[in-house]
Amino acid sequence: MEATKYTEEHEWLRPEGDHVVVGITSHAAEQLGDVVFVELPEPGTTVSKDDEVVVIESVKAASDILAPVDGEITEVNEAIVEDPGKVNEDPEGAAWFFKMKVDDPSQLEEFMDEAAYKEFIG
Amino acid sequence: MSDLKRTDLYDLHLELGAKMVPFAGYEMPVQYPMGVMKEHLHTRENAGLFDVSHMGQVIVRPRSGAYEDAAAALERLVPASVLGLKEGRQRYGLFTNEEGGILDDLMFANRGDHLFLVVNAANKEADLAHMQAHIGADCEIGMIGDRALLALQGPKAEAALAAIAPQAAGMKFMDVAVIPSDFGDLWISRSGYTGEDGFEISVESARATDLARALLAHPAVAPIGLGARDSLRLEAGLCLHGHDIDATTTPAEAALEWAIQKVRRRGGAREGGFPGAARILEELENGAVRRRVGILPEGRAPMREGVPLFAAEEGGEPVGAITSGGFGPSVGRPVSMSYVPTAMSGEGTRIWGELRGKRLPATVTGLPFRPANYKR
Incomplete structure (x- = not known):
């Protein structure tokens, strides 16, 4: 299994073959505060890197989650739409956001590994 | 900082x-x-x-020594019955301007020989200057530090x-x-x-x-x-000054008629005599063109301050904008407040808020969203 990667937007990316599962880090969830609303993309949507694919609202503010790479959304986690609080409870586990097919796996190489991300968030 | x-x-x-x-x-x-x-x-x-x-605690003391003189002076700035407030009691009031708008909202209490006021942090210096300018001759006004x-x-x-x-x-x-x-x-x-x-x-x-x-x-x-x-x-449906009420919103528009006791209204013993009385009292009798209401988004997406509201799912100009909004943890759904045209202020009126380019349905509702739990 390939190691999880991290973006500067505080997403984690877990490679699964030619797919990647995307969620937000515990650090991001803590910074956001209690999540009260999540809007996920339609499976089958073709996305480009940095497209706004998820809307997430906490008690404090709205923010977006960007597509980390080019590809196609293949699966979304409806459980966090039903119960947005899950994002705070288990952000790096049960509260994943979406799974996408990656067009060009080399796009994943630029992201941080866990050690680098930990340093990034200080 | x-x-x-x-x-x-x-x-x-x-x-x-x-x-x-x-x-x-x-x-x-x-x-x-x-x-x-x-x-x-x-x-x-x-x-x-x-x-x-951070809020302003203000003492208003009559220069004459007679409490009634301080109460009468404050009535020149606040369209509430200050003279009718008994010792040991507090009331909600508004500082109004000549256009009938709301400069600030406040609590004032009768403490026997003086009034004690609590005003908003963001307005406290302006409130103090306003009182000094208009009732300073009759009252000694001091911010508690x-x-x-x-x-x-x-x-x-x-x-x-x-x-x-x-x-x-x-x-x-x-x-x-x-x-x-x-x-x-x-x-x-x-x-x-x-x-x-x-x-x-x-x-x-x-x-x-x-x-x-x-x-x-x-x-x-x-x-x-x-x-x-x-x-x-x-x-609780309570206004935040600078957001839900300000110098451009009147008491009737803000659904704060209850803060103006009968004695200060048309036909009352101490009718008018405060800034903006003509417009404010006229609106108390005949209504205003718009009104503050509750907005219940039908979906889960919060409609926050600034979200424009529309009378239809497509087309038309905005009929208002959210003044406060967010998720209501106790009601378990998003809640907002806004001004809407009076014709649309009836409970159950359908309205649309535009979020991220999409118009999402909401319902006009009364306030508060949750009944108060005061010890009367």
Whole structure:
């Protein structure tokens, strides 16, 4: 299994073959505060890197989650739409956001590994 | 945050792990480690302690020595019955301008030989100058600089405060009293900004942290930040000046008719005589062109301040914009307030809020979103 990667937007990316599962880090969830609303993309949507694919609202503010790479959304986690609080409870586990097919796996190489991300968030 | 002022409880906030933010010129706790949602729910179920020392505490004393002269003077600025307020009681009021708009909202109390006012932090200097200019000849007006203000709110507030000041338990909603305690004389009012039973407690600066610690030692009491204070007051349908009311909104538009007692209205014994009376009294009789209402988004997406509202799913110009909005933890859904044309202000009217380019349905509703829990 390939190691999880991290973006500067505080997403984690877990490679699964030619797919990647995307969620937000515990650090991001803590910074956001209690999540009260999540809007996920339609499976089958073709996305480009940095497209706004998820809307997430906490008690404090709205923010977006960007597509980390080019590809196609293949699966979304409806459980966090039903119960947005899950994002705070288990952000790096049960509260994943979406799974996408990656067009060009080399796009994943630029992201941080866990050690680098930990340093990034200080 | 070098230009920001700190309240007497600043060190305690840091010790409690608060996240501090700038608010109205002060460094204030927006949340503690419990988080906004849990702090909100804790206040509704138990009791929450808020530092509201940034607000202005003002003494208005008659130069003549006769209380009635101060009350009559304040009636020249506030369209409420100040003279009709009994000693030991507090009332909600508005400073209005010549156009009938709302310069600020405030609480005023009859303390026997003087009035005690609590005004909004962001407006306190302007309020003071306004009073000096218009009633300064009749009243000595002073901002209190050596007292903190705490709010203790929630169904267990009475039990927690009674452990320190037993007489507080006998007070009713909007009563005020000076109650001696181990922390000096506490100036207590049974009121607040959450829709819950509770108290606001003015305490000497030097004793404020010790009082806060003593209240927090009660098992029901947790420290609560500005984040939850905002969601609590929003569910309670209470206005935040600068957002839901301001110098361009009138009392009738803001659905605050109840803050203007009959004696100040047309035909009353002390009709008018305050800034903007012509427009304000006319609107009390005949209604205003727009009205503050509750907005319940049908979906889960919060409609926050600034979200434009439309009368139809497609086309047309905005009919209003959200003035306050967010998620209501106790009602379990997003809630908002807005002004809408009076014709659309009826409960159940369908309205659309435009979020991220999409118009999402919502329903006009009465306020509050959650019934108040005051001890009358």
